[in-house]
Amino acid sequence: MPDHVIVETRQASHPDAVKRFDTGELRRHFLIERVFAPGLIALTYTHVDRFVVGGAMPTDAPLALTAPREIGQKTFLARREMSATNVGGPGRVTVDGTVHTLGRLDTLYVGMGADEVVFESLDPADPAKFYLLSCPAHASHRTALVPLERARKVPLGAEASANKRVINQVIHPDVLPTCQLVAGITLFSPGSVWNTMPSHTHDRRSEIYLYFDLPEDGRVFHMMGEPHETRHLVVANEQAIISPGWSIHSGVGTASYGFMWAMAGDNQDFTDMDMVPMSALR
Numbered sequence: 001m002p003d004h005v006i007v008e009t010r011q012a013s014h015p016d017a018v019k020r021f022d023t024g025e026l027r028r029h030f031l032i033e034r035v036f037a038p039g040l041i042a043l044t045y046t047h048v049d050r051f052v053v054g055g056a057m058p059t060d061a062p063l064a065l066t067a068p069r070e071i072g073q074k075t076f077l078a079r080r081e082m083s084a085t086n087v088g089g090p091g092r093v094t095v096d097g098t099v100h101t102l103g104r105l106d107t108l109y110v111g112m113g114a115d116e117v118v119f120e121s122l123d124p125a126d127p128a129k130f131y132l133l134s135c136p137a138h139a140s141h142r143t144a145l146v147p148l149e150r151a152r153k154v155p156l157g158a159e160a161s162a163n164k165r166v167i168n169q170v171i172h173p174d175v176l177p178t179c180q181l182v183a184g185i186t187l188f189s190p191g192s193v194w195n196t197m198p199s200h201t202h203d204r205r206s207e208i209y210l211y212f213d214l215p216e217d218g219r220v221f222h223m224m225g226e227p228h229e230t231r232h233l234v235v236a237n238e239q240a241i242i243s244p245g246w247s248i249h250s251g252v253g254t255a256s257y258g259f260m261w262a263m264a265g266d267n268q269d270f271t272d273m274d275m276v277p278m279s280a281l282r
C-alpha cells in the first residue's frame with residue numbers, strides 16, 4: 001500500500017545566494033505550493049529551525065500520522081511538538097485515544113511524546129484541512145484544544161493604511177506552554193489587505209506563513225528578503241511560505257485573505273522584533 005505521508009525536504013539558504021535567485025528558484029526554496037492534498041498528509045521538512053509544515057486532508061478514511069524517514073524516530077512526536085489548525089470543514093483529531101473535535105480555525109496543540117495521532121473528516125464532502133506545524137521539542141507539554149475565541153487578541157493597524165487587523169495569538173506563552181512553537185491567526189477588517197507592514201525581522205526566530213481564505217483568482221504578493229534587498233512571491237490560496245530569520249515577511253492581497261503565522265527559535269517573545277524603518281527598504 002502506498003504511504004499516505006509524503007515529505008519534501010527544503011535546505012536552508014544564505015541571503016547572499018538568495019539575492020541571485022530567479023523567480024523559479026525563489027519559489028522552489030521558499031514557497032510551499034501544495035499544502036493540502038486529498039487523502040494525504042503532505043509535509044515539508046525545512047532545515048530552517050527544523051520546522052515541519054504541511055497539511056492532513058482526510059476524505060473518506062482516517063489518516064494516521066506516521067514517522068517518515070526524515071524524522072529519524074519511531075513516532076513523529078518522539079522529539080517534536082505540533083499544532084494542527086483546521087482551515088476546512090469539521091474534523092476530529094484523536095491523540096492516544098482522546099478525541100478532539102475541531103471546527104473552523106480551531107487549533108489542537110499536541111505535546112511531545114504522543115504516540116498515535118489520527119485525523120478524520122466528519123463529512124467527506126466537506127473535508128477537514130488540518131494545517132500542521134511541528135518543531136523540535138525537549139519537554140512534554142499538555143495536549144490542548146485552543147478554539148479561536150481562546151486566543152490572545154492583539155488589534156493592529158488602521159483602515160487608512162489598509163492594514164486593520166486582529167492578531168489572534170493561538171499558541172503563545174499566555175495561552176498555553178510549549179517548547180518552541182508560537183503561532184497565531186491574523187484576520188482583517190473588510191478592505192484591509194496589508195499584513196506586517198511596516199516590516200520587521202527577528203533573526204533569532206524563523207517564521208512560517210500560510211495564506212488562506214483567498215478567492216480562486218486572488219493572490220497575495222508576499223514580500224521577502226533582507227530589508228535592503230527585497231523580493232516577492234506571488235501566492236495563491238492555501239500556500240505556505242518559509243521565512244528565514246534574516247527575511248522580512250509582509251504581504252498585500254489583491255482580495256481579502258487570512259493567514260496563519262508560526263515561529264520557532266531562540267525565544268517565544270512575540271514583541272522582540274527588529275522593526276525596519278520604511279526608509280531602509282529597497
Ligand SMILES: O=C[C@H](O)[C@@H](O)CC(=O)C(=O)O
Pocket residue numbers: 165167184186195196197207249261270273
Ligand atoms: O512576528 C510576528 C509575525 O510576523 C506576525 O504576527 C505578524 C502578523 O501577524 C501581522 O503583523 O499581521
Ligand SMILES: [Zn+2]
Pocket residue numbers: 200201202207249273
Ligand atoms: Zn515576524
